[in-house]
Amino acid sequence: MKKDTLSIFSWNVNGVRAGLKKGTFQTFIQKYQPDILCLQETKARKEQVEIDLPDYTEYWHSAEKKGYSGTAIFSKIPAIHVLYGLLPSVQKKFDLTDDQERDGASEGRVISAEFEDFFVVSVYTPNTKDDLSRLSFREKQWDPAFLMHVKELEKQKPVIFCGDLNVAHEEIDIARPKENVGKHGFTDEEREGFDKIVSAGFVDTFRDKYPDKHDAYSWWSHWGNARERNVGWRIDYVCISEALQTKVDDAFILPEVIGSDHCPVGIVIAL
Secondary structure (H helix, E strand, C coil): CCCCCCEEEEEECCCCCHHHHHHHHHHHHHHHCEEEEEEEEECCCCCCCCCCCCCCCCEECCCCCCCCCEEEEEECCCCEEECCCHHHHHHHHHCCECCCCCCCHHHEEEECCCCCCEEEEEECCHHHHHCCCHHHHHHHHHHHHHHHHHHHHCCCCCEEEECCCCCCCHHHHHHEEEECCCCCCCHHHHHHHHHHHHHEEEEEEEHHHHHCCCCCEEEEEHHHHCCCCEECCCCEEEEEEEEHHHHHEEEEECCCCCCEECCEEEEECCC
């Protein structure tokens, strides 16, 4: 029987080897059986991981620096083509080296898989750091480069990009907005970067489906029992081209899934 929906999940696993060791990653896969799974902060190369997922084709984009950053896409449907990193035309236009000589292009932060009807992109956006030392890099280099990347892909077919964007877009996306104004993840510059994503025609699927839903978060600090008290931030997103908006049956956040300081987010789309 032909399947009439497709599930796309995204999860910042904060180290896939730790999740495999604890068994939380396997439990998640077995329970939810995502058709396409985008991972961020894998902190591993494929050859370092013992993983038994015969139903999936795995595409890994690891950072050059060991145990750091990294993205991956696991898919039950083999991709037509996979691009590791940003499009060459985008990399030519933007220097992704920050003022501390860290090269954003070598950190395994973007992987794009082409399927029949759309592209799926897993992205792990650089954190601006507590001291905001990476804010200028984020505002002037990374955010515009990534937006150009997905807009260029969109010229070929619609785009679904998901991942840890390291920003709470609106006050509704953070438990304590007033206390966090100007702090990393909730600066005007980072929020304006997300505004530009929306202005460019991409839809934040969860907020589109649930415009007034409060207390829906995807990341919690390790401090002060933040997760138990749901003092969190929504910084993980699935964003889609407007052409796919009417195909989204549901968008969801799964705070009950443990194994990382982030929880999975995702969508179900009609085929």
